[in-house]
Amino acid sequence: MKTRQLFFTVLMLTYFGNFSNAFAADLNQVSFNKLETTVDNTTVPIATLAASTAAQDQVTADLDEFPNLHPLVVHFPIVLLLLAVVLQLIQLFTMTRTMDWVILMTIGAGFIGAYVAANFVHPDTEGLTATAKSVLEQHDKHAMWAMWSSAAAAVLKVVSLFFYKQVRWFEIVTFLVMAFAGYSVAWAGHYGSQLVYIEGVGPQGQYMGEEHEEGGHSH
Secondary structure, three states: OHHHHHHHHHHHHHHHHHHHHHHHHHHHHHHHHHOEEEEOOEEEEHHHHHHHHHHHHHHOOOHHHOOOOHHHHHHHHHHHHHHHHHHHHHHHHHOOHHHHHHHHHHHHHHHHHHHHHHHOOOEEEOOOOHHHHHHHHHHHHHHHHHHHHHHHHHHHHHHHHHOOOOOHHHHHHHHHHHHHHHHHHHHHHHHHHHHHHOOOOOHHHOOEEEEOOOOOOOO
């Protein structure tokens, strides 16, 4: 009787021991998948989030992988200069002091973006066709017009804030200069798009040399 009880006890211990080992191994396998976090009020398994992050890392290029940074910078002055024109037009009817400061910051940031795009991240080009060279010349000409007219508009806005305060005729002059900057940057964008999508300059570094430093660029 005692032998039978001892045999039964050993058998049960062996069974539960094996069951415990299997259960622990299963927990180790699935525990990471059961861990959850909250992203945008949605419960997401940690494993899913990690896989998503790894996939994003694979498809997101580093800045040094781009042949040129000009396309990453130039959109900011385009938007800011056009926005400044709209705000200045509204200001002609509202004539508020707060709006003057908003316009100054917008046109000032637009000028800075245009200057950086034209002088620090503008690419050298090589092997262009005759048509592409003509388009690039038009692009650069209008870009320069946009940059310097936006600088003039920013100066006029400073004068408006501290000297000709709330003088409508001066605001109209400022608007006209900003409108010219907006016109110029719009055409610069048009010719830039033509270079990329029609002439094929830029995609995967075609017809492009190295980014030049401040002081000019070659065609």
